[in-house]
Amino acid sequence: MKSFPFLLTLVVLIISASASASSPLFSTLAGTSPLDNLLPFNYYHQSCPTLEEIINKKVKEWVAKDYTLAASLLRLHFHDCAVTGCDASILLNHEGSERRAEASKTLRGFQVIDDIKAEVEKLYPATVSCADILTAATRDATVLLGGPYWMVHYGRKDSRVSNAKDADMVPHGRESITTLIEFFQSRGLNVIDLVVLSGAHTIGRTACDSIQHRVHGLNGTGMPTPNPPIDDHYLDFLQRKCRSCAPDSESNYVDLDATTPTTFDAQFYANLQKKMGLLSTDQMLYSDSRTRPIVNTLIQDPSIFRNQFWVSMVKLGNIQVLSGQNEGEIRTNCSVVNSY
Numbered sequence: 441m442k443s444f445p446f447l448l449t450l451v452v453l454i455i456s457a458s459a460s461a462s463s464p465l466f467s468t469l470a471g472t473s474p475l476d477n478l479l480p481f482n483y484y485h486q487s488c489p490t491l492e493e494i495i496n497k498k499v500k501e502w503v504a505k506d507y508t509l510a511a512s513l514l515r516l517h518f519h520d521c522a523v524t525g526c527d528a529s530i531l532l533n534h535e536g537s538e539r540r541a542e543a544s545k546t547l548r549g550f551q552v553i554d555d556i557k558a559e560v561e562k563l564y565p566a567t568v569s570c571a572d573i574l575t576a577a578t579r580d581a582t583v584l585l586g587g588p589y590w591m592v593h594y595g596r597k598d599s600r601v602s603n604a605k606d607a608d609m610v611p612h613g614r615e616s617i618t619t620l621i622e623f624f625q626s627r628g629l630n631v632i633d634l635v636v637l638s639g640a641h642t643i644g645r646t647a648c649d650s651i652q653h654r655v656h657g658l659n660g661t662g663m664p665t666p667n668p669p670i671d672d673h674y675l676d677f678l679q680r681k682c683r684s685c686a687p688d689s690e691s692n693y694v695d696l697d698a699t700t701p702t703t704f705d706a707q708f709y710a711n712l713q714k715k716m717g718l719l720s721t722d723q724m725l726y727s728d729s730r731t732r733p734i735v736n737t738l739i740q741d742p743s744i745f746r747n748q749f750w751v752s753m754v755k756l757g758n759i760q761v762l763s764g765q766n767e768g769e770i771r772t773n774c775s776v777v778n779s780y
């Protein structure tokens with residue numbers, strides 16, 4: 441069996457990574473493990489003992505009202521961490537900030553974070569960072585749609601700067617796999633993290649805008665030719681769905697996971713096998729020889745996706761965090777830096 445050595449490597453990698461995430465002992469043994477030097481779990485145990493209950497209650501309320509907010513929170517956390525680290529820079533709302541960038545146009549969920557923050561400030565003023573709130577809310581949102589639970593590390597501080605040009609570096613779905621691998625690598629995330637975190641697209645939606653080129657793009661002979669190819673029936677569905685261009689209408693969104701859009705599962709990867717990947721970057725995970733073996737492994741054993749997703753999320757949540765004595769601040773209002 442040709443894929444055996446690869447599979448074995450993957451499983452060993454995953455097991456060692458999971459072990460080091462939950463136990464500092466394994467982390468020491470692993471030496472160069474990317475999960476070294478993580479923030480503590482108990483950062484707020486004294487200063488804000490009920491933090492996780494407050495966050496969980498609020499996220500539950502919001503997602504019960506509108507389940508699509510769960511996916512939006514997950515994406516918001518990614519966009520925060522992917523540029524300048526997990527420092528809530530995406531939440532700052534001023535002219536020229538990340539939030540005002542072109543790439544942030546369809547980000548949602550800000551009101552959930554503001555609501556949690558207001559509650560936390562009432563009980564424990566100036567104690568908990570917006571970056572930590574967003575990280576924990578993302579974990580809770582993932583669990584609510586059926587995803588895995590993991591322990592959240594705390595102690596991130598909030599940035600005092602945010603620039604739109606940074607936000608525009610986040611991948612938008614038309615990159616090559618090489619570009620994505622490099623983007624992830626430069627943030628300490630490997631190719632397994634890339635494939636596994638892309639599985640976040642098992643929930644959530646895209647604006648028709650983002651896929652116009654893929655669904656309606658014509659080749660020299662005037663025929664639509666999505667690259668990589670899309671299943672004929674699915675393409676037909678997409679062309680109808682994205683025909684009208686009324687901005688902001690519900691019909692102008694398409695599920696990223698064509699088969700089980702409201703459940704956090706590994707079906708997203710099986711879709712790729714059937715040429716039902718919506719974003720070309722997603723479909724390319726299956727057509728590129730560097731990532732296809734990983735996709736195949738996740739299709740064969742969905743429990744690997746479940747176990748690796750949270751490990752990769754922990755890595756994502758620890759990118760370039762501000763945690764030193766004089767780094768960052770605890771914002772009292774997530775949309776604006778403290779004035780002092």
Ligand code: HEM
Pocket residue numbers: 508511512513514515518546548611612613614620634637638640641643644645646647648650696719721
């Ligand atoms: C690998 C590179 C990635 C690319 C190229 C990419 C691209 C995109 C695009 C184009 C959308 C649709 C945006 C819109 O039109 O509104 C989207 C949505 C989404 N992305 Fe990604 N993404 C990537 C990685 C990630 C990662 C790492 C996560 C989280 C761990 C993530 C989570 C999401 C979620 C949950 C949505 C749905 C948001 C919603 O429904 O509001 N993405 N992504």
Ligand SMILES: *[C@@H]1O[C@H](CO)[C@@H](O)[C@H](O)[C@H]1NC(C)=O
Pocket residue numbers: 659660661662663664665
């Ligand atoms: C254009 O697309 C059609 C339909 O997908 C295909 O049959 C044809 O070969 C394509 N032509 C070129 C030049 O790519």
Ligand SMILES: *[C@@H]1O[C@H](CO)[C@@H](O)[C@H](O)[C@H]1NC(C)=O
Pocket residue numbers: 558773774775776
């Ligand atoms: C946070 O700041 C924004 C922008 O100045 C303001 O509109 C909002 O009311 C503030 N929120 C709270 C809870 O003070």
